[in-house]
Amino acid sequence: MMNLRDIRTHIPDDKPGRIFLFIALISISSVILIFTFLFGTASPVLLKEGAGFITGTEWNYHTGEYGILLLLIGSLVLTAVTMAIALPLSLFTAIFLAEWSPRWLAGILRPPIEMLVGIPSVVYGIFGFFILENIFQYYVDPFIDSTLGFIWIFKDVNPSSGISILLAATVLSIMILPTVTALSQEALETVPRDYRHASLALGATKWETIKKIILPAAMPGIITAFILGLMRAIGETMAIVMLMGNCLHFPTSILDTGYAMTSKILNDIGYWVSFDEPKSALFAIGVAIFVMEFIFVALARLIGYRFSIDRRE
Amino acid sequence: MENHETILETKKLNLFYGDKQALIDVDLSVYKNHVTALIGPSGCGKSTLIRCFNRMNDLVSDCRIEGQVIYHDQNLYSPAVDVVHMRKKIGMVFQQPNPFPKSIYDNVAYGPRVHGIKDKKILDGIVEKSLMQAALWDEVHDRLDDPAMGLSGGQQQRLCIARTLAVEPEIILMDEPCSALDPIATAKIESLIDDLKKEYTVIIVTHSMSQASRVSDFTGFMYLGKMIEFGETEKIFTSPDEELTNNYITGRFG
Numbered sequence: 001m002m003n004l005r006d007i008r009t010h011i012p013d014d015k016p017g018r019i020f021l022f023i024a025l026i027s028i029s030s031v032i033l034i035f036t037f038l039f040g041t042a043s044p045v046l047l048k049e050g051a052g053f054i055t056g057t058e059w060n061y062h063t064g065e066y067g068i069l070l071l072l073i074g075s076l077v078l079t080a081v082t083m084a085i086a087l088p089l090s091l092f093t094a095i096f097l098a099e100w101s102p103r104w105l106a107g108i109l110r111p112p113i114e115m116l117v118g119i120p121s122v123v124y125g126i127f128g129f130f131i132l133e134n135i136f137q138y139y140v141d142p143f144i145d146s147t148l149g150f151i152w153i154f155k156d157v158n159p160s161s162g163i164s165i166l167l168a169a170t171v172l173s174i175m176i177l178p179t180v181t182a183l184s185q186e187a188l189e190t191v192p193r194d195y196r197h198a199s200l201a202l203g204a205t206k207w208e209t210i211k212k213i214i215l216p217a218a219m220p221g222i223i224t225a226f227i228l229g230l231m232r233a234i235g236e237t238m239a240i241v242m243l244m245g246n247c248l249h250f251p252t253s254i255l256d257t258g259y260a261m262t263s264k265i266l267n268d269i270g271y272w273v274s275f276d277e278p279k280s281a282l283f284a285i286g287v288a289i290f291v292m293e294f295i296f297v298a299l300a301r302l303i304g305y306r307f308s309i310d311r312r313e
Numbered sequence: 314m315e316n317h318e319t320i321l322e323t324k325k326l327n328l329f330y331g332d333k334q335a336l337i338d339v340d341l342s343v344y345k346n347h348v349t350a351l352i353g354p355s356g357c358g359k360s361t362l363i364r365c366f367n368r369m370n371d372l373v374s375d376c377r378i379e380g381q382v383i384y385h386d387q388n389l390y391s392p393a394v395d396v397v398h399m400r401k402k403i404g405m406v407f408q409q410p411n412p413f414p415k416s417i418y419d420n421v422a423y424g425p426r427v428h429g430i431k432d433k434k435i436l437d438g439i440v441e442k443s444l445m446q447a448a449l450w451d452e453v454h455d456r457l458d459d460p461a462m463g464l465s466g467g468q469q470q471r472l473c474i475a476r477t478l479a480v481e482p483e484i485i486l487m488d489e490p491c492s493a494l495d496p497i498a499t500a501k502i503e504s505l506i507d508d509l510k511k512e513y514t515v516i517i518v519t520h521s522m523s524q525a526s527r528v529s530d531f532t533g534f535m536y537l538g539k540m541i542e543f544g545e546t547e548k549i550f551t552s553p554d555e556e557l558t559n560n561y562i563t564g565r566f567g
Contacts, residue, residue: 102374103374192411194407194409194411195411195413195414197369197372197405197407197411198407198411198412198413198473198476199413199423199427200369200372200400201367201369201400201404201405201407201477202400202401202404202423202424202427202476202477202480203397203398203399203400203401203424203427203428203480204397204423204424204427205397208427212423212427213413216414216415217413217414
């Protein structure tokens with residue numbers, strides 16, 4: 001156990017050390033403050049609803065019913081579809097950039113990919129709304145419906161609109177693509193050259209080397225990249241509000257509309273923030289997002305650990 | 314020297330890194346089931362030369378090669394050569410022990426698996442045989458599933474040798490295999506090299522002249538990209554023909 005005296009021995013005794021400690025404390029305390037504030041404000045509704053907060057499907061400020069199940073499902077489906085699009089896209093891009101593309105080509109491809117990071121999410125939102133929405137309504141949705149529509153999750157349930165979970169997920173994928181790609185590429189490139197040489201010298205082909213040596217060795221870094229992408233996907237609000245339809249119901253297909261937790265907060269906070277219970281309820285959604293991120297990160301780490309761990313095949 | 318069978322031969326081998334010439338008209342014959350050592354001061358091209366034998370220089374983007382490396386009557390640099398297959402026959406052990414971040418078993422089984430062997434029994438046999446040949450079996454047989462990174466440097470290097478042996482090469486290239494090891498580990502690898510030449514042909518690059526004299530049958534002395542002198546190790550170290558060789562082995566420069 002650590003008592004106060006032990007802590008004191010960890011305080012640096014030189015001036016720069018103390019200054020850095022002080023600054024570190026500022027950032028750490030701001031995190032603690034946010035948590036306290038978030039949980040504090042949310043607690044009345046969380047305590048009142050109990051488990052019903054998660055399992056309830058009604059959200060009504062007038063009757064005082066707060067259940068986030070449909071919002072939770074909306075966010076989960078959106079995140080799942082986003083990751084299903086973004087993971088292969090960014091990982092394969094990263095593998096290409098790190099392993100195959102000559103240096104000059106990587107030099108040309110990297111900057112535009114990185115530039116995507118700088119575009120504000122509201123711009124992604126209007127891009128999706130004014131350009132992709134039409135394309136999805138007239139081309140993408142009918143195509144998916146006609147090829148995979150016999151599976152219920154690919155059915156085009158509202159052909160009159162391009163607004164859908166898939167549209168939101170597609171735009172979200174483009175948003176997280178640069179982060180995940182750049183970090184994955186870095187993870188791949190930091191795998192020691194020795195491994196590569198050893199594998200090639202044993203008569204493995206380049207692809208075998210990538211598959212069996214480089215990817216597993218880079219897995220912790222790739223997982224970190226995915227986690228950062230995942231966090232952004234879960235937390236993203238602006239573009240989602242514009243593209244997912246914000247219709248509180250159970251989405252039956254990825255071409256259906258949905259309502260994400262973040263969108264609910266953004267849509268309602270402007271008006272309901274001045275009422276105590278609604279405000280607490282909206283903050284409770286924030287807590288749910290926080291917990292969801294926490295669980296996802298833990299899961300991703302666990303999966304990544306299983307992937308990278310050394311086991312007999 | 315004439316009664317030895319040549320397994321690998323270079324003819325007028327020239328190599329350039331960009332504008333810089335690293336090998337100049339190198340002619341060398343490597344004899345089967347013997348140990349050939351390449352010695353010379355740092356930067357003389359000995360490591361570059363050994364990397365030509367399994368085309369590891371291909372990985373260097375601005376590397377250009379002229380001349381021939383003949384292996385089984387075929388120029389390794391002719392377009393018809395399957396580099397992947399060739400590397401299976403000409404294995405390499407590197408300067409730094411570089412086991413994969415996998416278990417001991419998986420390290421040795423890596424090559425055979427890549428080449429399509431899936432049968433667990435066969436793999437077990439290969440792993441055991443290779444580790445035996447690399448004189449590592451007794452030390453690790455009861456912990457094959459432990460990570461290879463947990464082994465000592467000397468053990469890691471012997472594991473790398475076992476990993477190379479597992480794909481049944483004809484020639485084993487060793488690029489300063491002991492330079493990162495302590496004297497005891499070095500002695501173990503040296504006695505291992507002596508055993509290996511019964512079945513394999515070994516080419517070793519070393520900066521240690523005493524090592525070259527201990528382990529090799531033939532020695533090539535290189536200087537500034539040229540093969541200055543090549544001959545039986547005993548002769549090179551006792552009565553070399555070239556003044557330069559004599560100066561190097563007597564420690565006048567290096």
